[in-house]
Amino acid sequence: MKTLEYNSQKKLKGIFFIILSAFCFACMSIFVRLSGNLPAYEKSFFRNLIAFFIAVILMIKSKNTIKIKIKKQDWIDIMARAIFGCIGIVCNFYAIDHMLVADASALNKLSPFFVIIFSFFILKEKVKLKQIFFVIIAFIGMLFILKPGFAEISLLPALAGISGGMCAGLAYTFVRKLGSHGVPGAFIVLFFSAFSCISMIPMMIAGFHVASREQIVMLLGAGVAAAGGQFSITAAYTYAPAREISIYDYFQIIFITILSYFILDEVPDAYSFIGYLIILFASLAMFFYNKRK
Template sequence: MSKKQKGILFIILSALCFSLMNMFVKLSGDLPSIQKSFFRNSVAVVAAAVLLVKSHTPFRWQKGNLGLLVVRASFGTLGILCNFYAISHMNLADASMLNKLSPFFVILFSFFFLKEKVTLFQTGAMTAAFVGSMFIIRPGFQFQEALPAVIGFLGGLAAGAAYTAVRGLSLRGEKNPFIVFFFSAFSCLVTLPYLLFAYVPMSGLQLLYLLLAGLFASGGQFAITAAYANAPGSDISIYDYTIVIFAGIWSFLLWDEIPGITSIIGYIIIFGASLAMYLYKSIRTNGSSQSARRKQ
């Protein structure tokens, strides 16, 4: 196997894991999103701590990175809460696709906060993705029906802000296992007071579903880390959208859900925008490599 093939395999594995996380969150039933988030992250914080110990990474942040770590953890927690609410109240594939708007928001936030250049092509792709999201949200329908989709959209936005902070932290030399640990621990601490005062009793099966959600979330995090360790994002990121295929399968098998025609149009537009970005990035990367070779 080449490194690129390994990267593709790992990113598809991460998409499978995250789709299973979403499936178990939905199976856990009508529980508050904050409660679901706590149990999901309680597993993740243990897994991240074990990884830190095994890799001999210290449990401390690099000097000057605390503020950005708090930004990443805050928006990451908000993104999870919004995503879990959307998963619990709408079609699983729709919620998964709205959450996958995050790469486009990363481009936007990177422009404003990391001062990275945004091309006209990228602006067009972001606009197309926003139009595609409107087909899934269907704002013309009743507010009560559109609300979960709007919250799912906001979850994608919050995730984009969180991933932008992750990029900033990586540029500052912060280790990925510690970023995951800090986020998971922060999220557990933020949601713990709610559990202490407004805990909703769960059955043993519901608890099992949430712990499995946390287990697959951890697996997804490790798999996506391995994916990007083997190949650059420009080569493999497009395969992350297989999560929508997996989510569609679980939706049909478990809840007999089939996306509507407007949702499918939205999928096509968002995926098309992402594919265009992927091809655009690949062409630019190859062009830069060829130019460097000519200069040598």
């Protein structure tokens, strides 16, 4: 009985953190759009710079920092998480800059769908038929959001958005694997942030754009929001399996649409509202199914 209660508490914590990360990443997308026409790689650099310093502070304060021992196989997974996460961010930022923020966010939210697929092949996690059904429902809801403006979406930004979602899903799968191996979340974020910043430097040197004071403020806001989302989603996937909580990441679409309405004056249409309701239904159905199990 105690084991069941403990697992239930961990699952609820995972749900809380993944919804929190969805809100933080929604705020990040708004800040990225408000930062103007800076290159995606420059925005990516600032996005990860804040997370890097926060991770350094947490690692220094941690009493177990000296005791951290990373196995050889874990280093491979850490590197894979960093590479795919970095590619996913650049693709997502490119999509945000070249299409509606809500559409870009919806494409990026393919990541939970890819998480479940990759978790099956990489982590050997069992996936129940009902869980697949709920994810498909959420995916259909996302299509309702994209359908009205799909004809206006150019091919390259759309492909970038889908690629960003796929790479993010693969990166989060490795986060889940590293968490199950006991690798601290702060260290995962630290390595990923450092890798992302360093990998962006060559492109920034080749084509650096001077940002205005307002753009710097927006980039710093994006960095703070991204750091909150990064730590939250890292915590989420270390608390619970991807197949049980990844569906809640779709809340980001709802958050981004609300924020876009009040900040960017983007008004959703009837198809979008249908999509939101479908996604919310799928999320609630998944929650009650997991709670009953």
